[in-house]
Amino acid sequence: MTRPRMLFDPQAATPYAISRSGLELFSNCPRCFYFDKRLGQSRPPSLPFTLNMAVDVLLKREFDDCRTRKEPHPLMTQAGIDAVPFAHPDLDTWRDNWTGLRFHHAPSGFIVYGAVDDVWQHRCGDLILIDYKATAKTAEVTALNEDWHRTYKRQIEIYQWLLRQNGFPVSSTAYWIYANGDATAACFDQTLRFRMTVIPYEGSDDWVESHIMAARACLMKDVPPTPAEDCGYCDFAVSRAGYKTNCP
Numbered sequence: 001m002t003r004p005r006m007l008f009d010p011q012a013a014t015p016y017a018i019s020r021s022g023l024e025l026f027s028n029c030p031r032c033f034y035f036d037k038r039l040g041q042s043r044p045p046s047l048p049f050t051l052n053m054a055v056d057v058l059l060k061r062e063f064d065d066c067r068t069r070k071e072p073h074p075l076m077t078q079a080g081i082d083a084v085p086f087a088h089p090d091l092d093t094w095r096d097n098w099t100g101l102r103f104h105h106a107p108s109g110f111i112v113y114g115a116v117d118d119v120w121q122h123r124c125g126d127l128i129l130i131d132y133k134a135t136a137k138t139a140e141v142t143a144l145n146e147d148w149h150r151t152y153k154r155q156i157e158i159y160q161w162l163l164r165q166n167g168f169p170v171s172s173t174a175y176w177i178y179a180n181g182d183a184t185a186a187c188f189d190q191t192l193r194f195r196m197t198v199i200p201y202e203g204s205d206d207w208v209e210s211h212i213m214a215a216r217a218c219l220m221k222d223v224p225p226t227p228a229e230d231c232g233y234c235d236f237a238v239s240r241a242g243y244k245t246n247c248p
Contacts, residue, residue, distance in 0.1 A: 008037045008219045020114030020158045026215045029228035043233045055134040079198040086121040103165040108216040129174040136181030161205035174201050
């Protein structure tokens with residue numbers, strides 16, 4: 001299901017809804033962000049990771065069962081995390097890609113939103129942001145320290161910021177629940193097993209508000225900004241929109 005594109009209008013008085021992924025696009029390339037939000041010329045879509053989506057659905061089902069019973073999931077117990085899945089009447093809304101957890105940031109005029117995977121609650125009352133990830137690697141996944149993992153870290157930090165803006169006490173420690181597909185079995189037998197790890201991350205949302213304001217300033221310009229260095233999408237976007245590659 002698709003929904004009508006809402007482009008940013010510098011003259012509009014109404015708030016503009018911008019997703020966590022939209023802000024991530026601004027992090028990656030201001031020009032691609034401008035073309036997407038001002039001109040409606042998006043990057044080519046990526047292929048859906050359907051197996052990852054299946055893992056996401058099944059993990060949510062498991063944690064929701066524990067949520068109903070107000071008990072910790074075995075992964076939480078094994079990792080020594082003194083918490084239970086957080087029960088909130090709006091959780092399904094927070095998880096929905098079209099609605100998500102949202103906050104009207106008045107200084108920018110943006111309604112910032114994002115779909116969380118899960119939220120736990122520490123025994124002390126603080127909320128813990130949880131993000132599910134799935135892959136298939138020979139090596140164990142115990143840390144996310146590659147350059148491209150910065151996207152994962154910004155994702156968590158924006159969600160932490162959104163929870164705090166909605167008035168919740170939030171722990172700086174978040175966790176990735178990482179499902180690593182195990183290819184060592186002798187045969188498939190219609191079953192794919194995963195090695196599960198719980199990876200902590202100390203997030204800081206100090207950068208989020210200034211990033212939102214910078215994104216707004218970008219969209220207020222009359223001409224596209226310069227592209228990020230080595231952005232492979234800009235030539236494609238420029239050719240579709242009819243702009244010259246040397247525009248400011």
